[in-house]
Amino acid sequence: MVILIVEDELLSAMLLEDMLNALGHEVVGPAASVEQAMDLAETPGVRAALLDLNLRGERSLSVAQKFIDRKIPFAFVTGYMTDHLDSKWRAFPLLQKPFMQDTLRATLEQLGVAA
Numbered sequence: 638m639v640i641l642i643v644e645d646e647l648l649s650a651m652l653l654e655d656m657l658n659a660l661g662h663e664v665v666g667p668a669a670s671v672e673q674a675m676d677l678a679e680t681p682g683v684r685a686a687l688l689d690l691n692l693r694g695e696r697s698l699s700v701a702q703k704f705i706d707r708k709i710p711f712a713f714v715t716g717y718m719t720d721h722l723d724s725k726w727r728a729f730p731l732l733q734k735p736f737m738q739d740t741l742r743a744t745l746e747q748l749g750v751a752a
Contacts, residue, residue: 638750641686642666643674643700644714645693649734653687653714656741662750669693674700678707685750686711687732698726710748 640662644650650667657664665683668674670692678686678700686704688697690713704711713726716734730747732740745751 638684639663639665639680639682640745640750641668641674641677641680641683641709643668643677643686643688643692643697645669645689645691649689649714653736653741656738659738660742660745660751662745671695671697671700675703678703678709683709685709685745685748687714687744688712690715701726701729710750712744712748 640657642650642653642664644653644667654664654667665680666677668677674692674697686709688701688704688711690697701711712730712732714732714734730744732744742751
């Protein structure tokens with residue numbers, strides 16, 4: 638399964654990539670900005686995405702909407718509380734930082750893309 642990583646923290650992106658590869662997934666990205674994420678969301682074969690909610694101070698909700706429009710399942714990745722999000726966005730799976738292999742696997746299962 639091809640999964641897009643949208644993450645501006647290099648170490649978090651590398652950790653996600655390693656964990657996804659260990660679970661048998663191929664990775665596209667990481668995209669470190671909203672602009673990069675919008676471009677990489679068009680990559681043929683992408684079947685899911687892990688989307689950091691805050692990319693260098695810019696909210697990534699426009700990217701999330703693109704995934705919705707393209708019917709690509711995604712989960713938000715964040716180290717922050719999400720209480721401030723509109724209820725529309727709180728309905729999507731959330732991978733809380735710091736994450737571990739088991740929580741990543743469970744999130745992928747929620748998205749229907751488990752290996």
